[in-house]
Amino acid sequence: MDPILIDVPLQIETDRLILRAPQQAGDGNVVHQAIKDSINELKQWLSLFQAIPTVEETEILLRNAHIDFLKRESFRYLIFHKDTNDFIGTASLHRVNWKISKCEIGYWINSQFSSKGYMTEAVSELTNLGLQKLKFRRIEIRCESTNYKSRSIPEKLGFELEGTLRNDDLSADGSKLTDTCIYSIIK
Structure with missing residues (x-):
């Protein structure tokens, strides 16, 4: 089936959160x-x-994410608190490969909401979406080995650490080589 025909929800609710496509x-x-x-x-x-992008650059980034969502190339969700409507962060299913039926989950959180379990809740829901509704057979989470907060999420959700790629990437600022941890969950 052509992926463009796959129904992907524009909004998902969890106990505390609303995840919706940037639209x-x-x-x-x-x-x-x-x-x-x-x-x-x-x-x-x-x-x-x-560097901090401008509002316009951020809006362009989100509109392109919406286009990618419609094209079924990646699925970015904005995360809001269900009761307060506070913006929590973003999480996405990206690097989608429909032939192999796999993807990667990426995420970042608004710092004022970290350590409250919100991102774990959101990533759990996206993992379920990927495995159950979209029928992915493999979902990965990749993060820098020293990013312990990010690593704790796949570890809490039962992803398996498949390995650490040494000197795999540059740090975000490009100043040094870093190691990448690869976590996965398979169906």
């Missing part, structure tokens, strides 16, 4: 503010956030 004009404002508030943490791990 509303103005999403860039709320995401931009979270990036500004969290830049010190984000720039340690994400090359995308070595």
Whole structure:
């Protein structure tokens, strides 16, 4: 089946969260503010956030994510608290390979909401979406070996550490070689 015909929910609810595809004009404002508030943490791990993007750049990033969602190339979700509507962060199924039936999950959190289990809850829901609804046979989570907060999420969710690729990538700021941990869960 052509992936464009696969129904993928634009919104998902968990006990505490609403995950929805970036589709509303103005999403860039709320995401931009979270990036500004969290830049010190984000720039340690994400090359995308070595500087604070403009609101316009953030809006463009989100609109392109929506296009990729519609094309079934990746599925980014914005995460909001169900009761307060506070923006928590983003999580996505990306690096989708329909022929092999696999993907990778990536995520970042608004720093003020870290250590509350929100991202674990969101990633758990995306893992279920990937394995159950989208029928992926493999889901990976890759992160820098020293990013212990990020590593704790797949470990809590039963992903298996398949290995650590030594000198696999550059640090987010490009200053040194880093090791990459690869976690997976298979169906």
